[in-house]
Amino acid sequence: MAALSELLVVRPGPLTTVQDLGRRGVAHLGVPRAGALDEPALRAANRLVGNDPGTAALESTLGGVALRALGPVVFATTGAPAPVRVDGRAAAWGAPVAVPAGALIDIGAATHGVRGYLAVAGGIAVPPVLGSRSADLLSGLGPAPLSVGDRLPVGPPPSYRPAPDLVPLPAPPVELVLRLRLGPHTDWFDPWSVARLAREHYRVAQAGNRIALRTEGPAVARARGGELPSEGMVLGAVQIPPDGLPVVFLADHPTTGGYPVIGVVPPADLAFAAQARPGTPVRFVPLRGR
Amino acid sequence: MTVQVAGGPEPFGRIRPVGDRALLVEVAGTAEVSALYGWLRERRAAGALPGVEEIVPAARTVLLDGVADLPALTALLRGVRPTAASSTPGPLLEVPTVYDGADLGEVAALWGVSAEAAVRIHTEPEYVVAFCGFAPGFGYLTGLSQRYGVPRRATPRSAVPVGSVALAGPYTGVYPRSSPGGWQLLGRTALPLWDTGREPAALLAPGARVRFTAVRDGGGRAAPAQASPAVRGGGAE
Numbered sequence: 001m002a003a004l005s006e007l008l009v010v011r012p013g014p015l016t017t018v019q020d021l022g023r024r025g026v027a028h029l030g031v032p033r034a035g036a037l038d039e040p041a042l043r044a045a046n047r048l049v050g051n052d053p054g055t056a057a058l059e060s061t062l063g064g065v066a067l068r069a070l071g072p073v074v075f076a077t078t079g080a081p082a083p084v085r086v087d088g089r090a091a092a093w094g095a096p097v098a099v100p101a102g103a104l105i106d107i108g109a110a111t112h113g114v115r116g117y118l119a120v121a122g123g124i125a126v127p128p129v130l131g132s133r134s135a136d137l138l139s140g141l142g143p144a145p146l147s148v149g150d151r152l153p154v155g156p157p158p159s160y161r162p163a164p165d166l167v168p169l170p171a172p173p174v175e176l177v178l179r180l181r182l183g184p185h186t187d188w189f190d191p192w193s194v195a196r197l198a199r200e201h202y203r204v205a206q207a208g209n210r211i212a213l214r215t216e217g218p219a220v221a222r223a224r225g226g227e228l229p230s231e232g233m234v235l236g237a238v239q240i241p242p243d244g245l246p247v248v249f250l251a252d253h254p255t256t257g258g259y260p261v262i263g264v265v266p267p268a269d270l271a272f273a274a275q276a277r278p279g280t281p282v283r284f285v286p287l288r289g290r
Numbered sequence: 291m292t293v294q295v296a297g298g299p300e301p302f303g304r305i306r307p308v309g310d311r312a313l314l315v316e317v318a319g320t321a322e323v324s325a326l327y328g329w330l331r332e333r334r335a336a337g338a339l340p341g342v343e344e345i346v347p348a349a350r351t352v353l354l355d356g357v358a359d360l361p362a363l364t365a366l367l368r369g370v371r372p373t374a375a376s377s378t379p380g381p382l383l384e385v386p387t388v389y390d391g392a393d394l395g396e397v398a399a400l401w402g403v404s405a406e407a408a409v410r411i412h413t414e415p416e417y418v419v420a421f422c423g424f425a426p427g428f429g430y431l432t433g434l435s436q437r438y439g440v441p442r443r444a445t446p447r448s449a450v451p452v453g454s455v456a457l458a459g460p461y462t463g464v465y466p467r468s469s470p471g472g473w474q475l476l477g478r479t480a481l482p483l484w485d486t487g488r489e490p491a492a493l494l495a496p497g498a499r500v501r502f503t504a505v506r507d508g509g510g511r512a513a514p515a516q517a518s519p520a521v522r523g524g525g526a527e
Contacts, residue, residue, distance in 0.1 A: 024343050024344070024356070025343060025344065026426075026491075027344040027346045027355065028344065028345055028346050028347065028421075028422060028495070028496050029422050029426055029427055029491065029492045029495055030422035030423050030424060030425055030426045030427060030428055031426045129486050130486055130491060139425055139426050141426060141486065181307075181309045181310055183306060183307060183308065184306035184307070184308050184314050229348065229349035229350045229351075230348050230349055230423055231314065231348040231349070231350070231351040231353065232314065232344075232346030232347075232348050232351065232352070232353025232355065233353075234308050234309055234311075234312045234353070234355050236309060237308070237309075254423070254424075255346060255422070255423060256346070256348050256421070256423035256424075261308070263309075264308055264309030264310075264312075265309075266309065266310060
């Protein structure tokens with residue numbers, strides 16, 4: 001069936017990818033999960049336009065994205081707040097916006113936060129790969145990041161018309177708090193060093209991407225040397241590589257890894273990690289009990 | 291299927307929680323990993339392993355992720371001790387291989403044999419895919435005797451062609467697409483081992499049994515022409 005509409009990429013921004021909820025049940029084949037880094041924001045954007053919450057949408061990074069609607073579409077933006085313009089006129093962020101064929105949708109640079117989501121009624125209908133339309137930047141599965149001139153098919157709009165709704169504007173994060181369920185390899189580290197991880201202040205490092213959030217601060221000291229045989233890795237795993245600086249695994253993380261994992265950040269906190277700019281203070285809060 | 295209930299004092303493996311939704315089972319080695327993975331896979335197929343999204347075998351561990359009920363699964367795993375006999379063997383895949391790899395001579399020298407003998411050694415065992423990692427569809431195959439283990443190349447190649455049959459440590463692997471790599475190249479196969487448009491996408495999935503057979507170069511290119519995206523951000527194997 002021919003797509004009902006298309007979006008023509010006019011300005012892809014620094015990095016804009018197609019994302020849904022990612023791939024499940026294929027980690028044993030070495031396939032990363034991928035999917036939106038700020039999952040609640042993806043769900044909210046889809047809800048605003050009447051899609052199923054896991055429908056594929058666009059995830060932009062800091063610099064926004066500009067698209068020409070080749071047919072009439074309804075879109076909504078969530079995640080990192082940013083100015084929204086349709087044919088040069090200001091439009092609503094965090095609310096559904098209907099535009100006619102030919103309209104230029106321009107999402108500007110994020111005022112704060114990092115990842116912006118643009119959902120369109122009907123979803124971004126690129127062909128799914130292994131059950132998902134998500135771009136996986138570690139292994140290259142799924143659609144490549146957007147470039148100028150790409151035409152993105154839009155699926156048939158849902159018959160359901162959402163009730164008028166809007167999402168609250170998130171406040172600029174002053175500190176990224178990451179709860180940490182200790183283990184499975186806490187015993188690889190000096191107990192003093194583990195305690196210090198909770199006390200010391202870290203910052204979001206520049207080198208982060210969709211694979212991992214990197215931090216800078218005091219190095220976590222190992223209690224033992226040697227290597228860990230590669231083992232399965234989960235979303236939110238905090239690996240301590242040889243330099244001792246905690247690395248928090250995000251959606252495009254490798255399925256296996258060989259550095260010891262000091263703890264795991266619950267998925268709910270990763271949405272905040274997805275919006276923390278380099279330099280944001282990070283505090284790890286170990287969780288007690290189970 | 292025979293699953294023995296652990297009655298002895300020592301547990302089958304150590305079970306460590308990983309976050310709030312995953313468990314890591316540590317066992318003695320790849321044989322135990324394969325036995326446990328096979329048992330888990332069959333049990334899941336039979337609908338008797340509820341609420342597990344991912345089962346990820348590795349060198350000495352099996353990760354169960356997306357677990358709905360951690361205490362119940364932990365209790366279930368404490369009570370079992372799968373053996374190789376406790377699950378049906380995976381499918382047997384024949385991988386026709388042209389043994390003309392750039393490192394065949396070096397590997398033969400490490401083994402102290404001729405290149406022809408090295409090919410015989412490599413085509414002799416039945417391999418099993420112990421686990422996948424590094425890239426989608428990249429399987430770590432065990433089956434070669436420990437004494438034939440070889441180190442990785444001191445300097446990895448920036449591009450190893452798709453279909454390269456290679457060795458590192460105790461493992462044999464087949465590059466599912468062109469990528470950087472440090473394994474010792476023995477040869478190449480034209481068999482497309484990874485194809486997301488096919489079901490199954492990966493021929494070398496954990497549990498699959500594999501035999502390499504030496505074939506002459508048929509004249510066709512071993513590497514099928516396909517646009518393989520470069521690995522972005524990943525490590526190298």
